[in-house]
Amino acid sequence: MRLREMRRADMSGIVALEQELFPEDAWTPEMFAAEFAQPSARRLYLVAEEGTTLIGYAGMMFTGGSQADVVTLAVTPARWGEGTGTALLTALVREAEKRGYEEVLLEVREDNPRARRLYLRHGFAEIGIRRGYYQPSGVDAVVMRKALR
Numbered sequence: 167m168r169l170r171e172m173r174r175a176d177m178s179g180i181v182a183l184e185q186e187l188f189p190e191d192a193w194t195p196e197m198f199a200a201e202f203a204q205p206s207a208r209r210l211y212l213v214a215e216e217g218t219t220l221i222g223y224a225g226m227m228f229t230g231g232s233q234a235d236v237v238t239l240a241v242t243p244a245r246w247g248e249g250t251g252t253a254l255l256t257a258l259v260r261e262a263e264k265r266g267y268e269e270v271l272l273e274v275r276e277d278n279p280r281a282r283r284l285y286l287r288h289g290f291a292e293i294g295i296r297r298g299y300y301q302p303s304g305v306d307a308v309v310m311r312k313a314l315r
């Protein structure tokens with residue numbers, strides 16, 4: 167498995183996985199296109215691939231100031247539990263450190279214990295709840311934070 171930066175050509179595979187994993191709040195191709203339109207200083211999108219097969223992806227937004235945000239993280243279900251999610255998350259956090267950010271924040275669905283465990287294991291703490299954050303489902307988001315220094 168190796169990580170590399172996301173390209174436009176990855177989009178069809180990513181959108182398919184997005185719909186499979188997040189049926190209620192999947193990103194559309196237009197949402198990814200808007201991210202690609204951002205300057206690279208403001209974002210980092212990575213894919214994980216095995217040979218030429220896409221098995222996961224993740225993205226981080228750098229909005230300036232002190233805080234970077236994990237905006238998406240996904241691994242194809244057939245490959246869960248092999249460390250791909252860990253590799254993607256670690257690469258994003260390292261990049262935030264390299265760019266001088268002080269903290270990483272993210273939101274995760276309250277009903278997603280697997281992802282919440284992954285973040286806890288990587289030093290994120292649960293710092294708050296955003297009620298009804300995910301729409302249209304109305305599921306709450308847990309806000310998590312990792313201090314980098």
Ligand SMILES: CC(C)(COP(=O)(O)OP(=O)(O)OC[C@H]1O[C@@H](n2cnc3c(N)ncnc32)[C@H](O)[C@@H]1OP(=O)(O)O)[C@@H](O)C(=O)NCCC(=O)NCCS
Nearest residue numbers: 187239240241246247248249250251252274280281283284
């Ligand atoms: C959350 C998600 C990204 C995790 O990806 P993953 O590749 O399975 O993550 P990892 O393999 O690094 O770690 C997950 C589990 O596998 C275990 N694991 C890691 N490496 C392993 C290996 N080589 N062999 C066996 N198990 C392993 C970890 O201990 C962890 O177990 P735990 O959560 O019970 O403690 C993935 O489940 C996913 O895409 N879920 C749906 C989308 C989603 O919820 N995204 C997050 C939105 S905020």
